[in-house]
Amino acid sequence: MTTAKNPARKRYIARFIPTMAVYVAAIFTVSWVFNRYEPTGPIAWGLALLPALPLLAIIAIMGVYLSEEGDEFIRKILVESMLWGVGLTLAIMTVWGFLEIYAGRRSCRPSGPSRSSASAWAWPSPSSSAATGRGAR
Amino acid sequence: MKNRLKILRAERDWSQADLADRLEVSRQTINALETGKYDPSLPLAFRIARLFGQPIESIFDDGQA
Numbered sequence: 156m157t158t159a160k161n162p163a164r165k166r167y168i169a170r171f172i173p174t175m176a177v178y179v180a181a182i183f184t185v186s187w188v189f190n191r192y193e194p195t196g197p198i199a200w201g202l203a204l205l206p207a208l209p210l211l212a213i214i215a216i217m218g219v220y221l222s223e224e225g226d227e228f229i230r231k232i233l234v235e236s237m238l239w240g241v242g243l244t245l246a247i248m249t250v251w252g253f254l255e256i257y258a259g260r261r262s263c264r265p266s267g268p269s270r271s272s273a274s275a276w277a278w279p280s281p282s283s284s285a286a287t288g289r290g291a292r
Numbered sequence: 293m294k295n296r297l298k299i300l301r302a303e304r305d306w307s308q309a310d311l312a313d314r315l316e317v318s319r320q321t322i323n324a325l326e327t328g329k330y331d332p333s334l335p336l337a338f339r340i341a342r343l344f345g346q347p348i349e350s351i352f353d354d355g356q357a
Binding site for chain 2: 161225226227228229231
């Protein structure tokens with residue numbers, strides 16, 4: 156590898172590691188707060204989004220690395236691996252999504268609410284979310 | 293695309309790392325170029341041609357000539 160001499164890659168790693176550390180810290184902190192205080196409403200939404208922020212930053216850091224990497228062959232390898240990652244994720248989530256919409260509702264909730272699981276996911280009713288939320292924890 | 297990079301490098305007794313340093317690319321890139329797995333961009337091809345003091349078409353062969 157070219158890790159030792161490549162300054163763009165060094166900068167990438169220097170940005171990546173602390174951001175991942177923040178992500179791990181956010182996961183533990185948010186989990187603890189939810190277990191301890193069981194927040195609801197906008198506070199819960201804000202807290203739930205906290206661990207997503209460092210991950211969004213990671214995507215940005217990958218973009219910055221791509222623009223800073225001066226070696227065209229390394230850049231090509233990077234773009235190809237990013238495309239593989241994005242493509243596989245999209246494929247898995249597409250399959251998962253359709254399974255959830257059509258097959259998930261009948262098998263998981265035989266006597267559940269009449270609304271589809273897709274709309275229940277987007278706008279959970281207070282009663283159903285409270286029931287599943289408490290039950291899961 | 294075929295190229296004479298390995299021959300030109302051997303004539304000067306340079307390692308892949310030497311050539312990589314002179315072209316300011318990674319050693320991986322030199323390896324991919326020499327094995328024909330990667331065709332360089334036009335700017336890099338010009339840099340290679342200038343380094344060896346030869347025209348691009350005498351280093352790279354697209355099989356059309």
